[in-house]
Amino acid sequence: MTRTPGTGSAGLPWTALLRPLHCDVAVVGVPFDSGVTYRPGARFGPAHVRAGSRLLRPYHPGLDVEPFAVQQVADAGDIACNPFDIQEAIGQIQRAADGLLADSGCLVAIGGDHTIALPLLRAAHHLWGPVALLHFDAHLDTWDTYFGAPYTHGTPFRRASEEGLLRRDRSVHVGTRGPLYAPTDLTDDADLGFQVIDAMTVGHDGPDAIAERIRGQVGDAPLYVSVDIDVLDPAHAPGTGTPEAGGLSSRELLAILRGLAARDTAEHPAARIVGVDVVEIAPAYDHAEITAIAAAHVIYELLSVLAVGRTG
Amino acid sequence: MTRTPGTGSAGLPWTALLRPLHCDVAVVGVPFDSGVTYRPGARFGPAHVRAGSRLLRPYHPGLDVEPFAVQQVADAGDIACNPFDIQEAIGQIQRAADGLLADSGCLVAIGGDHTIALPLLRAAHHLWGPVALLHFDAHLDTWDTYFGAPYTHGTPFRRASEEGLLRRDRSVHVGTRGPLYAPTDLTDDADLGFQVIDAMTVGHDGPDAIAERIRGQVGDAPLYVSVDIDVLDPAHAPGTGTPEAGGLSSRELLAILRGLAARDTAEHPAARIVGVDVVEIAPAYDHAEITAIAAAHVIYELLSVLAVGRTG
Amino acid sequence: MTRTPGTGSAGLPWTALLRPLHCDVAVVGVPFDSGVTYRPGARFGPAHVRAGSRLLRPYHPGLDVEPFAVQQVADAGDIACNPFDIQEAIGQIQRAADGLLADSGCLVAIGGDHTIALPLLRAAHHLWGPVALLHFDAHLDTWDTYFGAPYTHGTPFRRASEEGLLRRDRSVHVGTRGPLYAPTDLTDDADLGFQVIDAMTVGHDGPDAIAERIRGQVGDAPLYVSVDIDVLDPAHAPGTGTPEAGGLSSRELLAILRGLAARDTAEHPAARIVGVDVVEIAPAYDHAEITAIAAAHVIYELLSVLAVGRTG
């Protein structure tokens, strides 16, 4: 008797009923999308990404590692979030994340919209203090407010920076593109301490150079990796809320992430990932699960980078 | 008042830029869906229904009336609503509806989710006092709270009843089906004064009998017609948020609405419509515009019933 | 005569048809849609309906007949039509139809848009003189011109009536619904000699009564059956160009057609079908082939009615 397709990422054991949960990495869904400004639907992202993970197998040939063998990874189910009250939802997510981090060494969250990065960063900050942020996204997500609301999917990293959750000298956006509201969007962002590697630059320089540049920027600070799936081109990730033309291919994104596993060198220490979110997967706009599969591979790649770090 | 993507229904003149707006019927979009409990996306409903209205022509052969000739109908654009604060959005909708009703005799709103019925009923109540409610829906929408929130798409008619906006002896749900939370859902609903004609009964008795029963129930009270598109079977309206199997066909719904145009008789006075909403159209789940076309035809039918009333 | 879209890789030769083609019934595709006023795409209808016919089996249990055993039915491929010149295309279709009718007793055409009915009726008229028209459609298709053009998918039956191709006392529209341009649409149509059985009436009276009424109307005149697939509700036929809510179910349509096979009675002689078209299938708007399957079943039903007539 097996369990149903659609449950447990990558065939991981369900452990939600067996709290307390002890593991090295906890994967958790955050089905919250009340912070979106355009197409909603990311609330169904966790189930969709889990379905897209059904084909994943245990061994990563590119990094020569078995990510589920060298570390214990568990699917912790989903965090219940109030869809009608953003601030209450943020509190719910933060408390759940604190609890999960007490039981496990690292949290990998599947969104949900990008609003969820703020409570996840707060929880990370509780354990490790300010973290470097490696942020893949078409957008900066450092706007101030939307409709006067301070907590939305376009504002988490401004709030995080204001709250001191981030290493301002160690954070970087990758893959941004498309129009902005004003030149001050860029200058405000720079004032918050972010570097920007836009999508055109990724295309021009290639993934290897970008990965090296990122490693130089984030250094050996504890690293939080936040992947808005819209960093991918709409061709590679149609199932998202605020798509912009001209994005990365899934191969480019995976290559950059894989580059984070490079061993320490004098110049560039190995990345030390302490938290991950992969967000903004909106299944109603997906086709043939291609966005879900891309997201599942991104998570698998990051789990493998984590695994390499343990075996280093 | 901002305008949304999508233009005037059925080729009606845009008049939003020419305030004050004087017309007999104002059609207005309400792109708000932060009150949904399951699939979001009705925020894009107004543009979608307008697109689905492009094939409508001026003459209604079934009722022998030209609804745009015997009354002035104008598309008033969309009401801007804060997606991050339900109560503020309700206030915005209510103020806009009050303003539009000052300029026009009747408001036809395109949702958006069913939360919007509450401020629209408040505005109707300002002019006409308690109204009879004719409510087409798979669901009762008289639940008390969701996640503790009193204002959502599942609660507008309980709130409306509590606020005294409705004629408790003159209101009726049509087309309900599917499971409920508890037997008290039905008894609470009855305590609020509602009659229920469920979808099985519509199938059993046929549209003519149902229309006659409705006319008997609502009498000559000022009538607010609220159509949740999920009253239709998912086959006829896949593009909605909380579909339930076993619903009405579009022909049944149109036939019932058409039956409201019957002239006064001793037993059943003619229906006197003073407000309309058609809600819960979620384009991301629609196919080939069939939900949009159904919604556009529902609005056209109701505009024609209104026109017959003027020529009676 | 060209080959059907969907056959032969990269235009490689399929062994050509061996003209002259001798058979009782010839099925032919007419991939022409330059006469449409709204959504185009019916040019791909013939290939789509053929694909939707793959599951059909040889025996019709409802009529107890094997339509391919009691008569010889052949697929004659597609008629090549100039997409850039409507009048030339009409001439091409007419010449091809004349040729096919010289070789076979009856022509069943798969559209393409409704423009093609005119040349097909001309060819039928060459053989049988004025024919009764049994026309299933959401629309009357007796408009005069569009953009000044006399030959479009909205005008074939006015042209046909003007040209004397139809028995004005023996023709009927079934399934009309939706708004018209003006009351004169109906009076003009009546002046051309048409009876109208609208979609609401089909719902009210049921298929058996409708079939009987049709048999009374068409009598024993040679009968041309023209089925615009939009006579079906958009739920049953999303893949079409000008959908209208409130249509027939596929079961209702099949039941009415089946009713044409009833044997002679004193009052109602058996229908004598001499030509068929099934048109306006637009694959780009179809889903899971449901429109194609409905159209294939309609053709199969009519072939079976024809077969019953031969065995009567």
Next chain:
Amino acid sequence: MTRTPGTGSAGLPWTALLRPLHCDVAVVGVPFDSGVTYRPGARFGPAHVRAGSRLLRPYHPGLDVEPFAVQQVADAGDIACNPFDIQEAIGQIQRAADGLLADSGCLVAIGGDHTIALPLLRAAHHLWGPVALLHFDAHLDTWDTYFGAPYTHGTPFRRASEEGLLRRDRSVHVGTRGPLYAPTDLTDDADLGFQVIDAMTVGHDGPDAIAERIRGQVGDAPLYVSVDIDVLDPAHAPGTGTPEAGGLSSRELLAILRGLAARDTAEHPAARIVGVDVVEIAPAYDHAEITAIAAAHVIYELLSVLAVGRTG
């Protein structure tokens, strides 16, 4: 912390890890589709139907019963089946079903293709001896072989009848339609003891009369209900493998099933359901989950009929 959407039908507790499983009704997925002759994909049916069941609530107003309160229902996960060896898969399903029936009083299987009915009927026969079969389907499924294969989705009920698993005087097909291979399909089927109520008859007589006729036919024999979702019209269930036009609406099917809950009368004893399968849901052809939702409602209706039987 909640569990992910997509797991557990109707929010039932996962119990697969807690064997032995003691419950009144076990719901189990059978992700096997190697027996199909046309469109494959029903292997993903169980996950899809579970997703479509997320909106189900605890109380059935039409039958005034709480199906999860008056009986213990558990989701037993999925049965692992070899996709490359039909006979081995049949054995796997049969052994699992035997095991589940040892722990629970009734098995509700979600397919998978119709091949699975044979091993499920064998398991039912072990407990109750020959059962009455109430079979909803567009097809008879009593063909002999396909490509020489005796065990496919078109043959289970011939095999079952040959093996003596069925009450030949108490079995009935409902909803058949579309062409057959030969007149002998019908006579063979009758020889196997089946009554046939075709789809046209359902449309003509209405669900109440059909339900009564079924109750008369099946009597008080232990009843196995097998629902091929293609009994629904393609408009209501596009997500299936061998669709036929002219089918039932979801409201008609639910009404007939609900009619099974009628209390004993002198003429018609109450139905005594001992096994259920709902099969042939092929998600790749579904849209907006409408097939999944229909299937979930069918299961809910049958669970409610079962519950009424317990409370009778």
Next chain:
Amino acid sequence: MTRTPGTGSAGLPWTALLRPLHCDVAVVGVPFDSGVTYRPGARFGPAHVRAGSRLLRPYHPGLDVEPFAVQQVADAGDIACNPFDIQEAIGQIQRAADGLLADSGCLVAIGGDHTIALPLLRAAHHLWGPVALLHFDAHLDTWDTYFGAPYTHGTPFRRASEEGLLRRDRSVHVGTRGPLYAPTDLTDDADLGFQVIDAMTVGHDGPDAIAERIRGQVGDAPLYVSVDIDVLDPAHAPGTGTPEAGGLSSRELLAILRGLAARDTAEHPAARIVGVDVVEIAPAYDHAEITAIAAAHVIYELLSVLAVGRTG
């Protein structure tokens, strides 16, 4: 001039009702697709691209310019075109374009199919004499006739060249690929004065080199940019009529266009754009608006290049 469904691109003010229209750049829809040889549907392109432009914001960070601030851009609605008479439609488009160019300095047309380029080039020629043509497309579009028709979506640039509308020494196709009818397609094209940079070369040399080569070719001649969206790979633009594998990514196309904004150098003067069309967007084949979004970004990029030219 009528307006179509869909509203102002990027929230620009509708000005069609306020003629005469005075602006620097007029955006106009041309909903004509009767010139297509394969999949129709580009008639709905203007509304679809406008919908895809809703997320555009005012500031272009890559070019550091605010395209709506440094120049006045207005949406002029759609040009009404006769779908049944190509030559009449060409006349209608040409007259409308002449009128719009009298009021504005530059016209940006949204197709519609590529037939529309001919009347637009005629209008451009009236003002500026022969123009350089920068043509992005999978196809050469310099064929002679289709079905004997001289004016179709495959022939505009042969006609334009024959009419002397183009600078034969300054024109270039970019992105061609896929099979041709004969080697003479290429030699004829060269005889008409075109350079060809095929899609494989774009992949091999990269966007920067291509942009430089284009600037060298077109020089300082008045430049008309014609973008058939099928220059993009079907992955990036599924919603088009004649897709060919092996195309450009949206990032490559945007990068080449951005390269046109490079300032004057001795070798390569700045591009001087005087007209733009973006054509062949067929919404029925699009998914999740990815083609619409790509087209909207292409227009935004070109508006920004225009803006840079004004601020140079």
Next chain:
Amino acid sequence: MTRTPGTGSAGLPWTALLRPLHCDVAVVGVPFDSGVTYRPGARFGPAHVRAGSRLLRPYHPGLDVEPFAVQQVADAGDIACNPFDIQEAIGQIQRAADGLLADSGCLVAIGGDHTIALPLLRAAHHLWGPVALLHFDAHLDTWDTYFGAPYTHGTPFRRASEEGLLRRDRSVHVGTRGPLYAPTDLTDDADLGFQVIDAMTVGHDGPDAIAERIRGQVGDAPLYVSVDIDVLDPAHAPGTGTPEAGGLSSRELLAILRGLAARDTAEHPAARIVGVDVVEIAPAYDHAEITAIAAAHVIYELLSVLAVGRTG
């Protein structure tokens, strides 16, 4: 030999193929997908790829060759395969392939799933002895068994190698990516004699270098080219059964294939293709035919490489 799905209405006779078929290259469909482990549906691949080939034209400008003029290419229809018995189906395919190869010099097969490569390689081996294998795929397809089954879509090349059908020193996988079961997957594969050029390497080195490396590897051995369409990224080929993120673009794949046409050099002899399969196209997951079009272009490219070889 049966006819292709998609031809002939309702199974009506198409004038049969006139065996024996004499040609240089025979294209044949193999509608078999009972060997798949995940998403089925490739049984409909041949009809889908033929539909996607309708736009192909006779002249290949990149290779300056007319592939249908310099060699005779014929479409041989489809091979009938038993879907219920893999080993019988393999025998059917092998016998048909032997027959076709007796009449033609080269076989190009359209799958179907990858199981079919084994009988096709056996047939090739009968004529040419061990062949070099150039295998494009996301997966190695050299696994041993699935569910104990030795003949599936994941195992053909292990079986082929074991049977001595392949030149172990001349075979190469291109485009592999995604997780494996264990490190031994790679070492086993190497033991079978395969070289591996994974997808990341293709991205890093570019198509020209990869084509040269392949030519070096395969040398002048008779070459069998097997293309699993999932070698393409899901963005370029969503319509397949086991998609993996991070794949090739269609332009990259076409460029590599085109590179096989390079003339002999001292170091790298020209490729000598003797057999081709293009497999795993699953139409139910395709959108707007983009996978079909990619597959059709791949076949056209290979036919053109073959043609260049004849004219060399």
